[in-house]
Amino acid sequence: MNNLVAKIEKMKPFFEKVSRNKYLKAIRDGFMSAMPVVLFSSIFMLIAYVPNIFGYYWPANIESMILKPYNYSMGILAVLVAGSTAKNLADSFNRELPINRQINNISTFMAGVVGLLLIAADPIKEGFASGYMGSKGLLSAFFVAFFVCNVYKFCVKRDITIHMPKEVPPNISQTFADVIPFAISILLLALFDIVFRDLVGINFAAAVIEFFKPLFTAADGYLGLAIIYGAMAMFWFVGIQGPSIVEPAVSAIYYVNIANNLGLYQAGEHANNILTPGVQQFVATLGGTGATLVVTLMFAFMAKSKELKAVGRASSIPVLFGVNEPILFGAPLILNPIFFIPFIGAPILNVWLFKAFVDFLGMNSFMYILPWTCPAPLGIVLGCGISLLSLLFAVLVLVIDFIVYYPFFKVYDKEKCEEEALKDQEETATEETEESVEVSGDVVDGKRVLVLCAGGGTSGLLANALAKGAEEKGIKMTTAAGSYGAHYDMLKDFDLVVLAPQVANYYQDLKIDTDRLGIKSVACQGKQYIALTRDPEKALEFVFSILNGESEEQ
Template structure:
């Protein structure tokens, strides 16, 4: 075991570098910035859909209003993430520019939104198709943000701008300063969409979904779910925030699948997509990364060590709300060879069991997005539509983790 830990520690610099990748951090920070809108919309979807679980039919006008609020918030999340991701990446690039050079991150955001619309919007009958303005367009959000931030960085470094005389007020000069990078960014997105339309006959957003569908399907398999859950735990075992590395790679899928599940349930079908936001928050991270919900209670009730008992007493409340840093670093679990195997296997077991409940026992997967700090059993129960099977699933997961 010590040899394994030694090998892992040798690779830690690489993993630290991966965790510090500007693009992964931008996706993470972009989602965090857009999270208020996502949670806001989830409140209205809960109000609109949960009464039906208990056989209550809301008045048509009230139901229509609730769905309208949801559609006009979650339905444009692609636009929001395009802006917030571009801002996060632009700020990251701006901090590393030579002294005296700056990037206007507000202009970067606006250019990213414009570029995103070029990639995601299709005109129909004098209007637009909004299909890819929501979670289905998240991949386009990232591409527009990356193109825009890099174009602004390039133009800033090469001083490609419209220079105004010194007499012109600074506010006006800044307007003209951003004309070239804004134009180049948007035109680049226009060119990409044009190529997609000419060669594939569909808009870029649709072609991108088609291209990545096999990967999303693979990630939603037993192996894929286990790999995602295990990877988050593995990185945290090294002391690196695992979800910050893994979640950006599957961000587009986990949000799109929630909406897809909701549509399935509304059509009278099973919500069958396991890889969702709720899976990451309440299954793979039951009580925090590594599925540590039961660990503080085991420390308090079974351990003879006064130190571990104290750790259990101090950490059980945070862990209930999925904040497990106190137990990770106080026990410690991080880089502790005795905890390596259970810390890695518990999330994988949870992922496999959750998939089993969906595929074999026909339990619905997550159809709502809830705050990550919701106690995991409660999040599992509410997020899947309050089905009794979800309670059984929560009990089984906790029991397995305790073993």
């Protein structure tokens, strides 16, 4: 097992390179930007249709009023994602371009929106059909975003633009500078749309859905599910944020499937599409990647090891809400050969059991989108329509995870107890002998610190610890937590940016941005980060050492 883990770890640089791919990052960050829209709109879907479960149906006019915010938010998701993906890809391209020759990301956003409308909308008598403006148009949205940004990059690098006299204000000059790349992008897409419709007979977005239907079906099978969620867990096991690699490839399928599931349910049919956001958030990653909710509770209430018991109790609440970095790095679970099999196997068994419930017992799959921080068992019941079968599944999947993890937990607990018996205080003694850093209020007073992670959950742990440490010492410090990918416009407002472990592999990209702004940045590693979240004073000392130029972690 150690040899297998070592071989996988050797591939870590390759995995990191894949996770930093500009196009994958643009898709992920584009979705991240649109998540407030997704979560907001889903509230109205829940209000409209959850009462149906209990036999109550809104009058048609009331239902129409409730669904209007949904139709004009989630209903144009592809339009928004085309723009946000184009903007984020433009930001990535700009890191490689001279500071005085940058792509206007707002212009690419608008070109992405217009471009998608061109290739995905069908004209009707009074306006245009919006059937592919929502989740069904997501694949086309990515295509448009990539195309538009590459046209802009081509034009900007070769200075193909309208040059205005020096006397013209910069904001007006920029408007004219964007005319040519915008025009080329849209005219080429318009020409493509004309030719494609003439040859195929339908719009591009509709053709893409038809073309990828076999892939959607294959991905919903037992083998496809095992590959997708096994890969997510394996990447995380070696310290790479798994969804950053896998999710961009399946995100479009997620949202097409969940829209189809709701449509099937409304038509009185069986909602049977498996790959949805809820399956990832509440089934495969029950308590976080690796399905760690059960193992956290084992540590907290069954471990004989003092260290594991402390880690479990400290991690239980965050893991319940899907933030499992405290146990991933605190136990640790990642790169721990003992937990390799259950960490990869539990998510796969979870989704297989879910598919069996849907296929053979008739349980509805996920029809509603819920915040990823919703406690997983509750998310399963609510997302699948509050049925007896969903409640039974939520209980049974916890039992399955317990059975999978228990023997490996016992081995690790015994190992840790033996370590504690031989050198009971070694780690504590090492920490106690570390030289304490005297925090100077002049260095940190008034500073603004931004902590970034993958989804905004883990970063909040350190941001809160820093705020508490500053308050205890009477230091004025502003701390904020955010998600990597939705941070570009925030950077200028902070003095230091800290990357949590799961996004530490993006440090080189972040450093390019922070160096341009003249601010400091740092990436934390596993146990170091978890230790800082638990010790406000140490967290403050860490920030002081970075701001004071004494050290810089990478």
